[in-house]
Amino acid sequence: MTLPTTGPLSLSQINGEYGRGTNLNAYRGTSYYVPPNPVVQTFPSTGPLDIHSFYGTSATSSVVPGSQTFTIVGTTTFTFPPYNTLTIQVWGGGGGGAYYSSTSNAGGGGGGTSSVTTTAGTISATGGSGGGSYGSNPSGVSYGGSGSGPSGTSTASGGNAYAVASYNTVYGGSGANGGAGASGNTNGQFPGGGGGGYVNQSGGGNTRYVSGGGGGGWASYTFTSYVPQTVSVTVGGGGSASDGVNYGAGGQVYISWN
Numbered sequence: 001m002t003l004p005t006t007g008p009l010s011l012s013q014i015n016g017e018y019g020r021g022t023n024l025n026a027y028r029g030t031s032y033y034v035p036p037n038p039v040v041q042t043f044p045s046t047g048p049l050d051i052h053s054f055y056g057t058s059a060t061s062s063v064v065p066g067s068q069t070f071t072i073v074g075t076t077t078f079t080f081p082p083y084n085t086l087t088i089q090v091w092g093g094g095g096g097g098a099y100y101s102s103t104s105n106a107g108g109g110g111g112g113t114s115s116v117t118t119t120a121g122t123i124s125a126t127g128g129s130g131g132g133s134y135g136s137n138p139s140g141v142s143y144g145g146s147g148s149g150p151s152g153t154s155t156a157s158g159g160n161a162y163a164v165a166s167y168n169t170v171y172g173g174s175g176a177n178g179g180a181g182a183s184g185n186t187n188g189q190f191p192g193g194g195g196g197g198y199v200n201q202s203g204g205g206n207t208r209y210v211s212g213g214g215g216g217g218w219a220s221y222t223f224t225s226y227v228p229q230t231v232s233v234t235v236g237g238g239g240s241a242s243d244g245v246n247y248g249a250g251g252q253v254y255i256s257w258n
Helices: 011-018
Strands: 031-034 036-042 067-068 073-078 085-089 114-118 123-124 154-156 218-223 230-236 251-258
Touching: 067 073, 085 114, 085 123, 123 218, 218 251, 230 251
Parallel strands: none
Antiparallel strands: 031 036, 067 251, 073 230, 085 218, 085 251, 114 123, 114 230, 154 218
């Protein structure tokens, strides 16, 4: 436990916390913490040392390893707990796949951007672009999202999705370090996988080129010194699909500490 910050403080209380007896000289050079700051400090080896030096100190760190996952689309806040290192990972949403039939011709929606805004800067991952319908042109591409952040941020781009004209096998791009792209006329896998495209053979068969959605991007940043702060967390959604069955997967934010 942490010793009191005000009021009476006895040598027996100090001994109960540190276990070095009731002679203050025995505590010289001893490590201590001042919660919630997890940085270890030491009592002086020489010079003044009195009972007042022990107010608000603890023999143990206040760090409790843990993690927090954010998957609900929208913006919220999160207060950093005490930590030695804390890592933020963000995934953008996957793009939705395109759809073509004799009565409908629509592209998919783009995936949303996920981000965490901190004192070091914003760690961000954009969503993959929505699938497109390209007529007889086989060169269409739905591009994967990308990651960005302050110096020291690791990033990866989501997979691209390429236009094909094959019934029910129009693949979505995979999310970077995340979910796989859809293998056909299905939803992308979480987090960030692109939805598959769809060509209705009765409405044009293999003459119509469409693409699945691009995969969401990824970014990761690690704090290596304790900076107490409350950050803004945004989770981007998966891209829409006009036929309702080939959505892109939503994004995610994952914060872990030890």
